[in-house]
Amino acid sequence: SPQKTSTSTLDQATWVVGLDDSFAPMGFRDEKGEIVGFDVDLAKALGEKLGKEIKFQPIDWSMKETELKAGNIDFIWNGYTITEERKEKVSFSNAYLNNSQIIVTLADSAIENKADLKGKTVGAQSQSSAVTAMEKETEVYSSFKGGKAVTFESNDQALMDLEAGRIDAVVADEILLRYYIALKGEEKYKILSEDFGNEQYGVGMRKDDLKMVEAFNKAYAEMKADGTIKAISEKWFGEDITN
Amino acid sequence: MLKIQGLRKSFGDIEVLKGVNLELKTGEILVIVGPSGGGKTTLLRSINYLEKCNAGTIEIDGKYLMHEGVYASKGELKEIRKMIGMVFQGFNLFPHMSVLENIIEAPTRVFGKPKAKAIKEAQDILGFLGLTEKENSYPFELSGGQKQRVAIARALALEPKLMCFDEPTSALDPALTDEVAKVIKSLSQKGMSTLIITHDMEFAKKAADRIISIDNGIIIDDHIYDNGIND
């Protein structure tokens, strides 16, 4: 196996951060085509602190763990939700951001709570943690029209479909969804008070590279303490929402 | 029946027909001979509106196919062409149809003959052309002479007023050639007018009422031969 099991990422001079460059505002491309975002700034800060050269490698999100395992990238760092399933495949850093799976409908929708979703078409991003979160609430999930969610390549497409009236609600990461709603006009949408639970973002590293995980957590804590993290969070979200 | 005056046709720079004049009476059999490349095929194709000519007049059975360089309307063209039959130098059989299907296609589709009647007539024609055994063969299974006879049969089944043959006996043996001459003669007695291109002088003399010669795009000899029947 080509996995770099014997050596630790920590020993490398260059770190490759894998990200889906369409994942605003965590990691995406700006108008000039530069890779930017909250997670990108975090990674850069970490690299500076530890004296590592940071490279960003865009990947297809559906290939992320495969990319990590194959050694093409060293981190999955892109609004990567910590789940039990994923823990079996990667080692997570400590959680650094809280997030919830919120439900959005059009402003004039009659849907007020999860129970109202019965028999309705619900959209989400394919292979996102939103799907995992919904699947956990089996009863609600199976009450959807078709017995499951309709999954799209991106949250943007799910929202477009919502506007076209072919789906009745979208479930997604709060952080991502708020970004889109801000773009498309807040007045068009309604965010329900109920959600599909809280979860946390972490950084994925190779499963057996505990040395790296330890070093990561230590460095993060120091950056949190010295205000680096706070500054970045304020830049992207207007306030410090990190752990 | 057929009257051609001042017919001119060029391919690019080369003028192939240089003012052809020709007259054919009803029931007459006219043979056109002449050296290779003289324009015989082009003339026959022009009469069938397969080549567009540059100038001249073509009158068929009192109707103008072309009048002083101007072609008839689409509807008229269609009517005129229905009267003409043609056997190509290259046969142009339909490869996906059997011998019989090739022959009955036009009688049934164009003239609305009942299929059984068309088949019966086709079999008669195939009979005296010695092709009875091949009626269900496809063109690719035929010898050169067999293909040629099918092409003749297909044209005959149309019972046209004016029939054009381009080298109809090039692949036929003398016995069959005689047979074809006989068929043409008997049809001409029933009123079919015939134009034949051939290099086979034996055949020409057997079939023709009159033989003319064309060379270098012009009729050079209007009366090589005349069997005297028509005059």
Place this chain on the structure above:
Amino acid sequence: MLKIQGLRKSFGDIEVLKGVNLELKTGEILVIVGPSGGGKTTLLRSINYLEKCNAGTIEIDGKYLMHEGVYASKGELKEIRKMIGMVFQGFNLFPHMSVLENIIEAPTRVFGKPKAKAIKEAQDILGFLGLTEKENSYPFELSGGQKQRVAIARALALEPKLMCFDEPTSALDPALTDEVAKVIKSLSQKGMSTLIITHDMEFAKKAADRIISIDNGIIIDDHIYDNGIND
């Protein structure tokens, strides 16, 4: 030169050659006539190894193309075939090559003639076949007889020991036919043996040393005509 014994060939159920025996001397010109569908083309194609026969012996210039139903080895076949020339009923010209290119292809590629020499010789042949003006034309621009003459020229340029013609004059006028007969005769005096299929008895008598007839897959008449030169 050529010796065929007991040659048999079937297409599916139909036996087309039913035990053909034939002998051709060096320099002899043999004309094969016979009714359409008799198996003439098939015989010629068999000699050129374009059809695989079922039984019999074909011996060419002392070498066995086929010996009692067994074909020669690949290498031998190649050597034997280099000696034979063939003009097809359907010409088989190469459409993407000009007349001149069609003719010089084999001399330059197979026999390694210098290009200038091959062109010179090709132009000579085109000259006495009346095609000088067409040397740069492509096959689709030629009339039927012109194509046929190019096919003849292409085969002649090979200077084969044994030449096979399948209806070489079907599209030629009498003057050209005579010309072709003359060319064949003069080459036969230089030692070329010739097999000709034709329906044109005039041409046959002018060219042939001997005429035989084939019908229904068997040689039925070994001496229709003999000009007495060879015997």
Place this chain on the structure above:
Amino acid sequence: MNGIMGFFEYFTMLMPQVLHGLVVTMQIFGFTLILSIPLGVIIALGRLSKYKVINWITGIYINIMRGTPLLLQIVFVFFGLPLIGITFGRFSAALFAFTLNYGAYFAEIFRAGIDSIDTGQYEGAEVLGLSPKDTFFRIIFPQALKRVLPPVGNEVVTLVKDTALVYILGLDELLKIGKIASNRDATLMPLVIVALVYLVLTYILSKIMTCIETKYNYYR
């Protein structure tokens, strides 16, 4: 996923999902085929028409359809048309885009096939007095059909694989099922399985095409 045993267990587990994906794939495939082939014939006729306008319009249509990615066409039909008030269902949108796209491809194939028929065949039909309609449907088209069978076969096989593009509409076709499972279980195994399913599918289709081609071999 250890060894052959693991493969079979995994295979059995995955099968129901794969079958579900297969059904979606086959639906898009089948309906597209049924709709786009006649469309292709019509467009091909337009392309060959002597009326300049029809000629020109069908030409532009073909160029646009073949000149832009099918994925984008699906996106425009599904997400774009609602902006101007035309809303398709998920499946109908996919079908609509696929039919328009494949209609253009088939049109080009048919046009080329029809063009390849020797002029002698037209002339033969013309001097027999056959109507343009008869000439086309009884003489030219049957012969063209034989010639276009191989390229049509190619297109059919491509269509099977192109159905995967409906993932963009949230339809769970074969490949998407495989990608989801591959990502979930961090193994390439589901993709291997999906590849095998495609292989079987295309194999069957090409056998069918060969059968049809053999049927047309009665003449040369």
Place this chain on the structure above:
Amino acid sequence: MNGIMGFFEYFTMLMPQVLHGLVVTMQIFGFTLILSIPLGVIIALGRLSKYKVINWITGIYINIMRGTPLLLQIVFVFFGLPLIGITFGRFSAALFAFTLNYGAYFAEIFRAGIDSIDTGQYEGAEVLGLSPKDTFFRIIFPQALKRVLPPVGNEVVTLVKDTALVYILGLDELLKIGKIASNRDATLMPLVIVALVYLVLTYILSKIMTCIETKYNYYR
């Protein structure tokens, strides 16, 4: 994105990225073309070979390549081959998979073209004593080339659009650039722009193909 003014501003802003994507697209396109056409000729010869083994192997190769989605082939080359110790770079992996895949498609096209040449042409060459090599390269292949130009043109246009599949390796080709921008700005405008770029690209390519076809029109 208000009106025509907005479009032009947006267009200008997006252009540098689009150009970057175009470069990636054109690289994959160009290299694949250069490598896969000769490969296609070789495989086609194998397919027509009288040696059963070669025939059979090339047949299987073609069936696998055409029978499974190119996307999966890319995934297998990039993620699968490292498992058996063969590691490609991102771009080389893409190129390798594309070449293998398009080689198979071109092979089928060439084979069909060669098959379509009349047996009379082989016979004509044979009785002239031309070697099999000369027969192929001087008589058959030049004529086949003329006939395969339209299907090759189709494949070339398809290739331009298929380059979009390298998104799976994270390469920033044209379509991905469009999708990212569309996603970021929550508008379909970038996709419209990308579609136009594809249209221009394929238009230029088909003009080039038409030129080449015209060059071959000197004979019929």
